Amino acid sequence: MRAWVAFIPLICSLTVSAAEGVKPSAQLTVELADGVHTWTTAQLLALPQAQTIKIPEDVSYKRAMTYRVVPMAVLLKGVNPEQHLQAVATDGFAAEMSAGPLLATEKTGSRAWLAIEDPSKPWPELGKDKQTAGPFYLVWTQPKAGNISPEQWPYAMAKVRLLASVAERFPVMRPDPALAADDPVNQGFAIYQKSCMACHRLNGAGDSQLGPDLNHPHSPTEYFAAGYLKSYIRDPQSLRQWTQAKMPAIPASVLSDGDLDLVIGYLKHMAQRRDVAK
Incomplete structure (x- = not known):
């Protein structure tokens, strides 16, 4: 289990600029049947579907949090509900998930969102001397409706990929x-x-x-x-x-x-x- 500690996913597609005076930049990789898609922080924040939501009980921060997000369904075009996805984080955490819940768009029931950390407005650290949940974090509205477990809230996400079943x-x-x-x-x-x-x-x-x-x-x-x-x-x-x-x-x-x-x-x-x- 990982959502209570500073953990999360595997092959790191996160790129950070260390040059003095240059703000950190990040990149999310999405591997689907039609190829590999890459999204920078700026590109994601500029999507027309980007919006602000409040998560009343955030799994990682243990309190209410407000995020700038895009629906996960926007990033998973062409994926079928019966297919299987894996979210990989920079520390080796790899969450296995059915595609169905990630594709849901109804206003009622659980819905998956990609929270995007704005480099100019960084999120709080997850604990003393720990990282934030960014730059990308999978969050859910009404998680109890879909029996969403803490492992399905991967933070520090670097990659999402379409895979065969476990x-x-x-x-x-x-x-x-x-x-x-x-x-x-x-x-x-x-x-x-x-x-x-x-x-x-x-x-x-x-x-x-x-x-x-x-x-x-x-x-x-x-x-x-x-x-x-x-x-x-x-x-x-x-x-x-x-x-x-x-x-x-x-x-x-x-x-x-x-x-x-x-x-x-x-x-x-x-x-x-x-x-x-x-």
Whole structure:
């Protein structure tokens, strides 16, 4: 999980001018089926769809924030709702997302926006000696309506790209194909993609560079005593106090007890499928 700490996405397409007296400039890369599109801060702010919105409960800043934004749908022309996208940040955070919610344009329900940091009006830092959430930050209005999780609020975004599904890209992460589609293990796999994959790899597969692999050399379901893995996920500092730790506490309001059990069930299953990565 990353939205509570100063994290976010992978191959850096962010360019900053260090020349004295030159304001920082940034560039967002959007990779779609029709090619690679690049947008500078100035180009995005000049779009006719640019507007100002208020986010009452910002995930990263933990308070109300006002941003200059453009609808994500404007940047994703030609993408179909059933397709899959990945938002990549400068620190290795890689958020996997279904395209559907990002394309929504209705005034009711969840809606995705690209918040753009104006170099002349920088946003606050996320904490002492930390960066801001800029230069690009994916924010949502009415997130609860679409069950949008904190991992779907990537900040310091550098790239958005159209990709095949996780199961297609990383077969070694898939549960036993003999299992039914609605098997609890497959349900756990779906939740893992949304809630864990932005920070962790599994069986050596995945695009994130933040957290440790959750199956190599061992699964946490193997080295945590019964009950302690749940406690660790809910509050890592309750088991192992470490000021440099990046993993945040994940409350039930973000990941329900039922969903947490499904994720752990998936991890237990994959501990028996470590050989699929060989």
